[in-house]
Amino acid sequence: MAEKRVLVVEDDVDICALVAIKLEAEGFTVVQAFDGNTGLVQAKNGRFDVIVLDIMMPGMSGLDVLTALRGAGNTTPVVILTAKVQEHDIEAGFAAGADDYVTKPFSPRELLARVNSVLARSGGAPALR
Amino acid sequence: MDQILTTEFVWAAVIVMVIIVALVILLTIGIRVARAVNEARERRLAAPITPLVYAVAMADEAGLPSAIAAVEALNRSDRHRAEAIALRVIRSVQGESRVALTQLLRAEGISARARKMSQARSWVTRARGTEILGLIGGGRTVDQISPLTSDAVAEVRLVAVRALGHCEDESAVPILVTMLRKPDSVSATITSTALLSHAHQAHDQVLPLLYDDDPRVRRNAALLSGYLIAAGTVAALEKALAIERDDSVRIALTRSLTLVQSRTSVAVLAALCDVGESLAMRRSAATAIATFPPQWTVEQRAILIKDHDREVRRAVEIVAAPERSIL
Numbered sequence: 001m002a003e004k005r006v007l008v009v010e011d012d013v014d015i016c017a018l019v020a021i022k023l024e025a026e027g028f029t030v031v032q033a034f035d036g037n038t039g040l041v042q043a044k045n046g047r048f049d050v051i052v053l054d055i056m057m058p059g060m061s062g063l064d065v066l067t068a069l070r071g072a073g074n075t076t077p078v079v080i081l082t083a084k085v086q087e088h089d090i091e092a093g094f095a096a097g098a099d100d101y102v103t104k105p106f107s108p109r110e111l112l113a114r115v116n117s118v119l120a121r122s123g124g125a126p127a128l129r
Numbered sequence: 130m131d132q133i134l135t136t137e138f139v140w141a142a143v144i145v146m147v148i149i150v151a152l153v154i155l156l157t158i159g160i161r162v163a164r165a166v167n168e169a170r171e172r173r174l175a176a177p178i179t180p181l182v183y184a185v186a187m188a189d190e191a192g193l194p195s196a197i198a199a200v201e202a203l204n205r206s207d208r209h210r211a212e213a214i215a216l217r218v219i220r221s222v223q224g225e226s227r228v229a230l231t232q233l234l235r236a237e238g239i240s241a242r243a244r245k246m247s248q249a250r251s252w253v254t255r256a257r258g259t260e261i262l263g264l265i266g267g268g269r270t271v272d273q274i275s276p277l278t279s280d281a282v283a284e285v286r287l288v289a290v291r292a293l294g295h296c297e298d299e300s301a302v303p304i305l306v307t308m309l310r311k312p313d314s315v316s317a318t319i320t321s322t323a324l325l326s327h328a329h330q331a332h333d334q335v336l337p338l339l340y341d342d343d344p345r346v347r348r349n350a351a352l353l354s355g356y357l358i359a360a361g362t363v364a365a366l367e368k369a370l371a372i373e374r375d376d377s378v379r380i381a382l383t384r385s386l387t388l389v390q391s392r393t394s395v396a397v398l399a400a401l402c403d404v405g406e407s408l409a410m411r412r413s414a415a416t417a418i419a420t421f422p423p424q425w426t427v428e429q430r431a432i433l434i435k436d437h438d439r440e441v442r443r444a445v446e447i448v449a450a451p452e453r454s455i456l
């Protein structure tokens with residue numbers, strides 16, 4: 001089975017690295033982007049099975065990235081990972097086309113479970129260890 | 130002669146001023162350059178240590194001792210760097226990763242240092258020590274943080290209340306409830322947020338504040354109760370609403386009832402729409418009624434839609450639109 005590819009778009013270097021370490025340990029191939037603009041370009045040009053997306057980033061926000069992706073017909077499952085915890089933020093995330101929503105501070109183990117879950121729902125199998 | 134002296138004096142003054150300005154500019158540039166160089170050096174030195182801290186954060190139960198041992202094997206200044214990185218990362222994570230980083234920080238003896246920092250003369254150091262105590266928790270953390278909620282400096286009190294919210298120890302609840310009774314000491318929003326971290330234990334201790342002598346305390350307790358939903362919340366809010374006379378508290382109680390959404394509340398809210406009530410109360414109650422499931426409020430909305438006040442009518446008209454579309 002082909003390796004599952006995950007794009008992590010997150011401006012916090014620590015969080016980006018932790019997510020990458022966790023996912024790579026579980027057999028995913030991880031590509032990192034540290035701002036929204038780069039993330040959008042990577043998402044459009046690469047083939048990814050899941051995107052982990054922060055909302056508050058310099059330049060283009062995660063919601064703008066998500067809206068642009070969905071507007072372009074990109075249906076890659078997106079898990080939002082953000083410090084925005086208000087109900088209306090969560091609602092806006094799902095309205096923009098997110099498949100799941102994880103708030104910071106986050107549990108890397110829970111994030112992995114959610115990535116596997118959206119992957120399973122989208123028809124792909126979880127990554128092999 | 131006087132003229133010459135004046136001219137010379139002016140020139141001398143101008144030259145002195147130019148020299149001072151040049152020195153200030155040079156000093157500013159020097160400080161910035163030195164800071165940038167230091168930061169770059171610190172980043173370079175921290176680069177090989179950061180993966181070791183990440184390894185601790187991501188370690189499973191079996192791998193944790195060796196991951197911590199790898200950090201402990203570093204020299205003293207590198208261990209301090211590892212500690213700073215761990216304190217930065219621990220704010221972003223929960224669960225196993227947080228527990229692992231807490232163990233690393235405790236192994237580094239940070240608890241004792243944070244305790245000392247929390248008693249320092251400088252309020253900045255006290256605040257930093259308090260924050261670290263809240264992050265790593267354990268042991269007698271609550272006892273150590275508790276006195277800092279009465280610190281002379283507002284910022285330290287605020288950090289102490291936040292830290293009590295972070296530490297997973299229910300003995301923090303009575304202290305936070307006491308702080309909720311002191312709205313002049315720390316913002317009620319900060320205290321309420323900290324209490325929400327202990328929601329299961331806080332509920333029973335917050336509800337009695339609905340009968341406090343201070344209307345500000347009653348209002349804050351009313352707002353918080355809607356988020357601390359537990360058995361008995363609705364009855365307590367409705368009972369308080371029946372005897373409360375202060376409109377700001379009653380509006381807060383109304384808002385919390387909309388969060389809980391119990392069918393029994395509809396009649397209570399409808400009573401608050403009576404013409405004898407204040408306009409602010411009537412509008413708040415009508416808006417609250419509009420948030421309930423439409424099938425529960427048909428009767429009340431039929432009356433309110435003919436109300437003489439435009440805002441009351443608008444509240445129930447808003448809910449009528451989606452209901453029509455469903456039908």
